[in-house]
Structure formats: structure tokens, C-alpha cells
Amino acid sequence: MEIRKVGVMGCGAMGVGVAQVCAQAGIPTVAVKATPGSTDKIRSGLEKSLAKMVERQKMSAELRDSTLGLLQFTTDESAVADCDLIIESIIEDIDIKKAMFKRLEGIVTPQAILATNTSTLSVTALMAGCKQRDRVAGLHFFNPAPVMKLVEIIHGFETSDEVISTLDEFCKKVGKDPVIVQDTTGFIVNRLLTPYMLSAIHLLEMGTGTIADIDHAMKSGAAHPMGPFELADYIGLDVVEAMALNIYEDVRQPHVASPHTLTRLVQLGYLGRKTGKGFYDYSVKPPIGNPALRHPVA
Numbered sequence: 001m002e003i004r005k006v007g008v009m010g011c012g013a014m015g016v017g018v019a020q021v022c023a024q025a026g027i028p029t030v031a032v033k034a035t036p037g038s039t040d041k042i043r044s045g046l047e048k049s050l051a052k053m054v055e056r057q058k059m060s061a062e063l064r065d066s067t068l069g070l071l072q073f074t075t076d077e078s079a080v081a082d083c084d085l086i087i088e089s090i091i092e093d094i095d096i097k098k099a100m101f102k103r104l105e106g107i108v109t110p111q112a113i114l115a116t117n118t119s120t121l122s123v124t125a126l127m128a129g130c131k132q133r134d135r136v137a138g139l140h141f142f143n144p145a146p147v148m149k150l151v152e153i154i155h156g157f158e159t160s161d162e163v164i165s166t167l168d169e170f171c172k173k174v175g176k177d178p179v180i181v182q183d184t185t186g187f188i189v190n191r192l193l194t195p196y197m198l199s200a201i202h203l204l205e206m207g208t209g210t211i212a213d214i215d216h217a218m219k220s221g222a223a224h225p226m227g228p229f230e231l232a233d234y235i236g237l238d239v240v241e242a243m244a245l246n247i248y249e250d251v252r253q254p255h256v257a258s259p260h261t262l263t264r265l266v267q268l269g270y271l272g273r274k275t276g277k278g279f280y281d282y283s284v285k286p287p288i289g290n291p292a293l294r295h296p297v298a
């Protein structure tokens with residue numbers, strides 16, 4: 001099956017990135033803002049980021065123009081009616097995602113593939129609420145979607161082999177490097193990365209080192225491009241907390257329970273880079289540990 005048009009549900013960090021990836025590969029794409037409000041800011045934000053890429057000679061002006069030309073932003077869910085593939089990328093909440101999949105089944109054609117970009121929710125649990133379960137799969141992009149090569153293609157319990165091979169071809173067509181994964185909470189990357197970030201927070205709480213020390217150690221000693229706190233802030237602390245809760249729900253082991261500090265930061269709205277403050281305070285340069293934390297933070 002050929003994917004001729006893509007629908008992306010949600011215009012957050014991931015939704016816009018995924019929509020850009022598809023349009024940049026020459027596929028007409030409609031991105032649906034899932035919460036009320038104008039889409040003008042979203043388009044102008046993307047225009048600005050593509051203009052910077054052209055300026056830095058990382059993208060040609062022709063590719064920028066064709067990408068923007070193939071992208072439609074809307075708040076109307078029914079605009080995805082003629083899409084062959086819908087990639088849902090809204091808030092990490094199983095009930096909200098399930099309700100969206102149910103609505104989508106009433107909008108799209110029976111041949112359309114419904115994919116979720118969930119980080120840790122079960123694709124099988126999502127497919128359970130659908131009529132055409134064989135058409136449901138996971139398509140887990142990484143942040144930032146236009147840069148990161150990996151896409152985990154998630155094979156839910158009843159996903160058809162034809163859907164998996166269509167998604168495999170699609171990922172390669174849009175320049176990605178897919179890996180097929182059987183549905184397991186956290187799939188491969190987040191199943192390994194989440195306990196790692198949580199362990200770093202436990203070390204901080206134990207006073208083992210400061211945020212900067214722990215990040216420094218992992219960059220310098222393990223050759224990681226970002227330390228665990230930089231990574232958590234980059235992903236978004238609400239997303240990290242949701243990943244922890246979902247993996248905990250599955251395995252019930254204390255090392256994946258959300259640590260106190262993470263819960264409190266999320267409660268305070270300190271969600272990382274996207275809000276300007278998380279483990280680090282990005283309002284100062286260079287960023288320092290968030291002063292709201294009572295632990296050694298510098």
C-alpha cells in the first residue's frame with residue numbers, strides 16, 4: 001500500500017516535527033491542532049525554524065518552499081478523511097488517545113492506517129478500542145523528529161504484517177531508520193532510557209552529586225551527548241513522568257516509580273526546555289540548576 005497523504009493529530013513539539021518530516025519527503029500532509037485556538041502561530045513558528053535552516057545552508061530555499069506548500073494546518077479533524085496514514089501525536093493519556101482513535105475510525109477510509117506516536121502507552125491497549133484492529137500500529141519518532149533517524153515501528157498484538165511492511169517502507173521513504181518492535185511498555189529506547197533518567201534523579205536526591213556533576217559525568221565518562229538531566233529537560237518532564245508511570249504500571253518495580261523531585265517539578269509546571277525551566281533554569285546563560293529545587297543543584 002502506498003502512503004500518498006498523511007494526517008498528523010496534534011501540533012505540539014512532536015506533531016509539528018513529524019508533519020515537517022512527511023512534507024519534506026514530498027508527501028502532502030495535514031496537521032490537526034487538537035486543542036482549540038488558531039494554527040497561525042504553529043505555521044509561523046515552523047516558517048521561522050525553516051528560514052533559519054536555509055540561512056545556515058542546512059536546507060535549500062526550494063525544499064523549504066515545497067515543504068511549506070505541502071503542509072496544511074487545521075483544527076478540523078475531518079480534514080484527514082482522505083489520508084492513507086494518520087499519525088496521532090497528542091498528549092500522553094490513554095483515555096484521550098482512545099477517544100481520538102474512536103473518532104478517527106468514523107472519519108477515515110477502512111484502508112487507512114492509524115498509528116500512534118506514544119512514548120510508552122500500549123499500542124495493543126489502544127487498538128482494543130478500535131473496530132479495525134489490524135490497521136492500528138505504533139510509529140514512535142524521536143525528538144526532534146526532523147533530526148533523529150530512528151523510528152520504532154510497534155507491532156501491536158493484532159497489527160497485520162501488511163501494515164508493518166507498509167510502515168517500514170514509509171519510514172525509509174521519509175529518510176528514517178526504522179526498527180520493528182513487539183508491543184512492550186516503553187518499546188526499546190524508552191524502556192532503557194526511563195530507568196536511567198530516574199536513577200539520575202535518585203542520585204541527586206541522595207546527594208551523590210549535583211545536576212551539573214551527574215550530567216558532566218555521563219557526558220565525559222560514558223560519551224553521552226547529553227547528561228540525564230539535560231535529556232529529561234529536552235524530552236519534557238511531563239513526558240518523562242508519564243513514561244515512568246506507564247512503565248511502573250506494567251512492571252510494579254520501585255526503580256521505575258516517579259521520584260519525588262520529578263513529581264514536584266511537574267506539579268509546579270517546570271516541564272523543562274519547553275517552559276524555560278526544569279532541572280535547569282534556561283532564563284540564565286549558561287543554564288544553572290533550577291533554584292526551586294532544595295537539593296544541590298548548581
Ligand SMILES: NC(=O)c1ccc[n+]([C@@H]2O[C@H](COP(=O)([O-])OP(=O)(O)OC[C@H]3O[C@@H](n4cnc5c(N)ncnc54)[C@H](O)[C@@H]3O)[C@@H](O)[C@H]2O)c1
Nearest residue numbers: 010011012013014034035089090091092118119141143235
Ligand atoms: N517529547 C518527546 O521527546 C517525545 C518523543 C516521542 C514521542 N512523544 C509522544 O508524542 C506525543 C506528544 O508529545 P509532545 O512532546 O509533542 O507533547 P507537547 O506537550 O509538545 O504536545 C502535546 C499535544 O497534545 C495536545 N493536547 C493537550 N491536551 C489535549 C487534550 N486534552 N486533548 C487532545 N489533545 C491535547 C496539545 O494541543 C499538543 O498538540 C505524546 O504521546 C508523547 O509521549 C514525545
